[in-house]
Amino acid sequence: CFNVIQNPASEFCQAIRRDPNTGAINDPYVAQVRNANTGALQTSGVDIAVRYSMPLGFGIFEPTSTLDIATNWTYTDEFTLTPLQEFPNIKNYCIGSFGSTCGEPLPKWRGSTRVSLHNGDLTLSVRHRYIGSVTNDRYILPLRAGSASVPALNTLVYPVLPAQHYFDVSFSYDIAKEVQIYGGVNNLTGNEPPLVGSPQIRSNTYPATYDVLRQEFFIGAIIKF
Numbered sequence: 001c002f003n004v005i006q007n008p009a010s011e012f013c014q015a016i017r018r019d020p021n022t023g024a025i026n027d028p029y030v031a032q033v034r035n036a037n038t039g040a041l042q043t044s045g046v047d048i049a050v051r052y053s054m055p056l057g058f059g060i061f062e063p064t065s066t067l068d069i070a071t072n073w074t075y076t077d078e079f080t081l082t083p084l085q086e087f088p089n090i091k092n093y094c095i096g097s098f099g100s101t102c103g104e105p106l107p108k109w110r111g112s113t114r115v116s117l118h119n120g121d122l123t124l125s126v127r128h129r130y131i132g133s134v135t136n137d138r139y140i141l142p143l144r145a146g147s148a149s150v151p152a153l154n155t156l157v158y159p160v161l162p163a164q165h166y167f168d169v170s171f172s173y174d175i176a177k178e179v180q181i182y183g184g185v186n187n188l189t190g191n192e193p194p195l196v197g198s199p200q201i202r203s204n205t206y207p208a209t210y211d212v213l214r215q216e217f218f219i220g221a222i223i224k225f
Contacts, residue, residue: 005086011036012086039083045076048111062120073111092137093144098161098196098206099137105161105209107132121174125184129166131209135159161194166211183219190214 001013008014017029025031052069059065081092081102094102109132116125136159142150153159170184193203193210203212 007086010086011038038085039081040085041082042078042080043076044078045074048073048075056117059119061122065117065119068116068118069113070116071111071113073109076106076108079106091145092141094137094141096132096134097137097140098134101141102137104206105131105134107134107163123172125168125170127168127170129164129168131164131166133163134161158194158196161196164191164194164210166191178224180222181220182222183217186216186218187211187214 001008001010001016005012015033016025016031018025019029049072050070054067056065056067076095078093079095079102081094082088083090083092092101094106096106096108098105110130112127112129114125114127116123135153136156138156139151139153139159166186167188168184168186169188170182172180172182174180191211192214193205193207193212195204196206197204205212
């Protein structure tokens with residue numbers, strides 16, 4: 001508060017309470033560090049969604065079918081962290097990076113596309129999921145800040161996490177009006193998640209972003225009564 005911020009009105013200096021008579025910091029006039037909005041996050045981007053449906057002149061169990069195509073994409077243009085609003089000039093430009101400062105991977109592009117074939121009571125579906133590549137923030141942040149000490153990218157153990165492509169297949173079938181069975185497999189090709197070692201103790205990767213279990217099979221039923 002005193003040596004760095006030098007602003008008695010700041011959130012940090014307001015935490016320091018002194019005895020109005022003596023100026024001492026003692027009970028009941030003690031430092032109180034409470035929750036405060038001391039930082040900031042600014043983000044912007046574009047979401048794109050497209051839906052298309054077309055009839056087909058053939059089928060498996062029925063003479064005709066319907067083909068549905070749905071795609072959703074997100075382009076993130078900015079993801080900027082300001083650790084302390086007291087110092088608005090200190091910013092971490094995290095888009096396209098990952099690491100100890102920026103956290104989970106923040107790719108510029110990510111999205112999914114699903115193609116579904118509906119034929120009577122049967123639905124077959126294929127989905128593609130995409131997660132763009134990201135670069136270690138130990139390189140990205142000093143580079144974007146114009147620092148004179150930017151580490152060489154090839155000196156980092158995990159410099160870049162490559163783009164990921166996942167393919168999922170599934171089906172559903174209405175056995176009767178009240179009964180539907182469904183199943184499928186996610187990550188059909190069994191892609192392994194990119195490893196980052198010691199920076200992440202959660203399976204050595206980012207399980208909130210990448211598929212950790214490789215193929216994931218599922219099956220179930222919906223019964224209405």
